Amino acid sequence: xxxxxxxxxxxxxxxxxxxxxxxxxxxxxxxxxxxxxxxxxxxxxxxxxxxxxxxxxxxxxxxxxxxxxxxxxxxxxxxxxxxxxxxxxxxxxxxxxxxxxxxxxxxxxxxxxxxxxxxxxxxxxxxxxxxxxxxxxxxxxxxxxxxxxxxxxxxxxxxxxxxxxxxxxxxxxxxxxxxxxxxxxxxxxxxxxxxxxxxxxxxxxxxxxxxxxxxxxxxxxxxxxxxxxxxxxxxxxxxxxxxxxxxxxxxxxxxxxxxxxxxxxxxxxxxxxxxxxxxxxxxxxxxxxxxxxxxxxxxxxxxxxxxxxxxxxxxxxxxxxxxxxxxxxxxxxxxxxxxxxxxxxxxxxxxxxxxxxxxxxxxxxxxxxxxxxxxxxxxxxxxxxxxxxxxxxxxxxxxxxxxxxxxxxxxxxxxxxx
Amino acid sequence: xxxxxxxxxxxxxxxxxxxxxxxxxxxxxxxxxxxxxxxxxxxxxxxxxxxxxxxxxxxxxxxxxxxxxxxxxxxxxxxxxxxxxxxxxxxxxxxxxxxxxxxxxxxxxxxxxxxxxxxxxxxxxxxxxxxxxxxxxxxxxxxxxxxxxxxxxxxxxxxxxxxxxxxxxxxxxxxxxxxxxxxxxxxxxxxxxxxxxxxxxxxxxxxxxxxxxxxxxxxxxxxxxxxxxxxxxxxxxxxxxxxxxxxxxxxxxxxxxxxxxxxxxxxxxxxxxxxxxxxxxxxxxxxxxxxxxxxxxxxxxxxxxxxxxxxxxxxxxxxxx
Numbered sequence: 001x002x003x004x005x006x007x008x009x010x011x012x013x014x015x016x017x018x019x020x021x022x023x024x025x026x027x028x029x030x031x032x033x034x035x036x037x038x039x040x041x042x043x044x045x046x047x048x049x050x051x052x053x054x055x056x057x058x059x060x061x062x063x064x065x066x067x068x069x070x071x072x073x074x075x076x077x078x079x080x081x082x083x084x085x086x087x088x089x090x091x092x093x094x095x096x097x098x099x100x101x102x103x104x105x106x107x108x109x110x111x112x113x114x115x116x117x118x119x120x121x122x123x124x125x126x127x128x129x130x131x132x133x134x135x136x137x138x139x140x141x142x143x144x145x146x147x148x149x150x151x152x153x154x155x156x157x158x159x160x161x162x163x164x165x166x167x168x169x170x171x172x173x174x175x176x177x178x179x180x181x182x183x184x185x186x187x188x189x190x191x192x193x194x195x196x197x198x199x200x201x202x203x204x205x206x207x208x209x210x211x212x213x214x215x216x217x218x219x220x221x222x223x224x225x226x227x228x229x230x231x232x233x234x235x236x237x238x239x240x241x242x243x244x245x246x247x248x249x250x251x252x253x254x255x256x257x258x259x260x261x262x263x264x265x266x267x268x269x270x271x272x273x274x275x276x277x278x279x280x281x282x283x284x285x286x287x288x289x290x291x292x293x294x295x296x297x298x299x300x301x302x303x304x305x306x307x308x309x310x311x312x313x314x315x316x317x318x319x320x321x322x323x324x325x326x327x328x329x330x331x332x333x334x335x336x337x338x339x340x341x342x343x344x345x346x347x348x349x350x351x352x353x354x355x356x357x358x359x360x361x362x363x364x365x366x367x368x369x370x371x372x373x374x375x376x377x378x379x380x381x382x383x384x385x386x387x388x389x390x391x392x393x394x395x396x397x398x399x400x401x402x403x404x405x406x407x408x409x410x411x412x413x414x415x416x417x418x
Numbered sequence: 419x420x421x422x423x424x425x426x427x428x429x430x431x432x433x434x435x436x437x438x439x440x441x442x443x444x445x446x447x448x449x450x451x452x453x454x455x456x457x458x459x460x461x462x463x464x465x466x467x468x469x470x471x472x473x474x475x476x477x478x479x480x481x482x483x484x485x486x487x488x489x490x491x492x493x494x495x496x497x498x499x500x501x502x503x504x505x506x507x508x509x510x511x512x513x514x515x516x517x518x519x520x521x522x523x524x525x526x527x528x529x530x531x532x533x534x535x536x537x538x539x540x541x542x543x544x545x546x547x548x549x550x551x552x553x554x555x556x557x558x559x560x561x562x563x564x565x566x567x568x569x570x571x572x573x574x575x576x577x578x579x580x581x582x583x584x585x586x587x588x589x590x591x592x593x594x595x596x597x598x599x600x601x602x603x604x605x606x607x608x609x610x611x612x613x614x615x616x617x618x619x620x621x622x623x624x625x626x627x628x629x630x631x632x633x634x635x636x637x638x639x640x641x642x643x644x645x646x647x648x649x650x651x652x653x654x655x656x657x658x659x660x661x662x663x664x665x666x667x668x669x670x671x672x673x674x675x676x677x678x679x680x681x682x683x684x685x686x687x688x689x690x691x692x693x694x695x696x697x698x699x700x701x702x703x704x705x706x707x708x709x710x711x712x713x714x715x716x717x718x719x720x721x722x723x724x725x726x727x728x729x730x731x732x733x734x735x736x737x738x739x
Binding site: 077110195196248380383385386387388389390391394396 | 485486487569570571588590591592593677679680681682683684685686687702703704
């Protein structure tokens, strides 16, 4: 008996490894459907929760027969979990969606075409397009974000260099970055932003260089094209030729936003969502201007959208609520939190004035020439770019061969119909 | 130990139920019914959360499934693809390097520390606690602190190396070094747990053996090799088997030690992708559940084989009293 136990224990431990994968798959069949007329609303970001509570409360006042139950989701695997529960027939009725994932959700039939009466001209056109396919609307634009060039005024003053302006070009950026660099102590720029920096740095650069990133039919990419390579090469040169940016090793070891906040880096590209954190840590030292211009003018606009579960049991109530989320009233409530730019036109002023001394209007002006965040039916293509960029920054591949590899892999990936 | 406890249980039963109607027909049957009733919930849980998923993953390993579309049965295709998949073969290689690099060092260190802490030294409880602390600390917290210590420019590791005039490597951003950095963290994290088990084993060795051998003139070293090690071998065997299994299944340390946002297919990911990490990527990042399940089964078979070999070999070196 004792010997038998000795045999069994390791076997059971071994089996444990298999369980993880099987149980995840099994949970797909677990069904949890909401009771009638109660809408489950999945939201994200703790700091915005008070606004959501208020929106739900206001909605229930005018719709006494509907209960809105908002649930804060904080998992980094939100989009994976969401997909799993919806496929199992459960999950929320109305929920938070982002650009990189929306196409994948639409193509898998997880989102219900919206049946709401909203004037779509009330939102930035690029956002409306981000959440629609072939003229069918799937999402109500919630908020939007664009990218700006943040700079540390104190470091500019010390170096006796004038502050950046809205008329800067790539070349001015490069020249001034060199002037602001103190070897071993401080860098003028950093060729990296938070969360791998694709949205804030690499895509704007590639788009300004004339690349589309993802083709109109979403079947191919041009990240290996001459134009895109030129953009990445520009950043690479700042890193390894001018040494006005920390190198790849350093940028993988350290947090980009923290480098800027601690005054080690004078300029960086970031999204408007970092305005408040930067303002909180740097105070009046932080400034922001429009992105320097390359061969073309350009920026990336992205925004969160509210979407409806394709398998919802409360279709009418969910649509009613989605429509309310697209209202001016709901936008104004969000503007008051000061954390996001509401998508509804004419409600952004409150946000733009929320940080005295910091010209947030820049982000609103940027929408005029902003391109929607590049998306494809499977968000996994972005991981290929991020991986290749890491290899390039770590000098394991040259810029052109790395980006060509990325293009080949992404093309194969997009065309395989994944 | 086992005999003693068995005897005492029997005695207790007889003491408490001296006239228990065990021979009655109906009584025996209701005993069985109640028995099933009590183990029922556990069995049900085991069935739902362990047995069923295991068989489900076996089924999935023979299919192609992305989690949403129709499950397509493709026979052994996943397995034939795996044998030719350089990424998977590389992940096997990395897993073995990791195991070979961590398990022996961890166990040797654990034995040495356990023996030292088994002596009558001052404040040994404090030391035991310190060594055991990593086992009760969250992996995430461990990784955050180690990432900070391994920072090439501001980390304490490279600072200490610079004192003795060694230019420290780029611990976490050099693909040739990152796996070793992770192995160091793993060894540090597992020594304490192994030490506690070995310490328990050491305390089961009667002191009379040591007294007798001391009279025969054996010194500390001789005692260690001729007495301690053989008598500790059952505990060492247990530690070895569990360490090998857990090292072949390593995932969490790697998941949080590699630089965030460096991409799932970068040189850093390629240098640290163990089999379970590969299972995670295929299953939950790339939604290839069939392919991931097939990898899980290959890993299971490998672990089972290694464990069986260890069980067979134990006769040669494990001494049960």
